[in-house]
Amino acid sequence: xxxxxxxxxxxxxxxxxxxxxxxxxxxxxxxxxxxxxxxxxxxxxxxxxxxxxxxxxxxxxxxxxxxxxxxxxxxxxxxxxxxxxxxxxxxxxxxxxxxxxxxxxxxxxxxxxxxxxxxxxxxxxxxxxxxxxxxxxxxxxxxxxxxxxxx
Numbered sequence: 001x002x003x004x005x006x007x008x009x010x011x012x013x014x015x016x017x018x019x020x021x022x023x024x025x026x027x028x029x030x031x032x033x034x035x036x037x038x039x040x041x042x043x044x045x046x047x048x049x050x051x052x053x054x055x056x057x058x059x060x061x062x063x064x065x066x067x068x069x070x071x072x073x074x075x076x077x078x079x080x081x082x083x084x085x086x087x088x089x090x091x092x093x094x095x096x097x098x099x100x101x102x103x104x105x106x107x108x109x110x111x112x113x114x115x116x117x118x119x120x121x122x123x124x125x126x127x128x129x130x131x132x133x134x135x136x137x138x139x140x141x142x143x144x145x146x147x148x149x150x151x
Contacts, residue, residue, distance in 0.1 A: 108125070
């Protein structure tokens with residue numbers, strides 16, 4: 001079995017294509033039976049049952065999601081593939097977001113592969129896709145802090 005950086009990246013990209021519906025397939029078949037998964041507010045889970053639980057929970061809060069694969073930054077470190085990117089979509093409540101435009105929608109996912117499958121997937125993002133929780137934090141405005149600092 002080819003275990004090159006390119007084959008690991010293809011596996012990770014297949015995950016995004018199947019998850020977003022650009023390709024037919026069964027997500028669970030891309031993972032090892034003992035795969036470990038992390039998602040904010042979900043915590044760490046192990047095995048395919050945890051992957052199913054995560055997916056079912058996510059579908060309760062998100063109506064649609066698309067990863068902007070053309071804008072991905074992909075990094076390799078041995079059996080690890082790191083993907084930085086943005087998403088766009090709509091929450092179950094009808095709020096929309098687009099990473100890079102709205103405050104929500106940026107992510108970083110760390111994948112570890114083993115034997116041609118994903119053995120570990122840790123997703124780092126703010127799960128407040130609609131931005132409804134932004135008022136609890138002290139930063140002003142719409143989250144666009146690209147302007148020059150005042151110091």
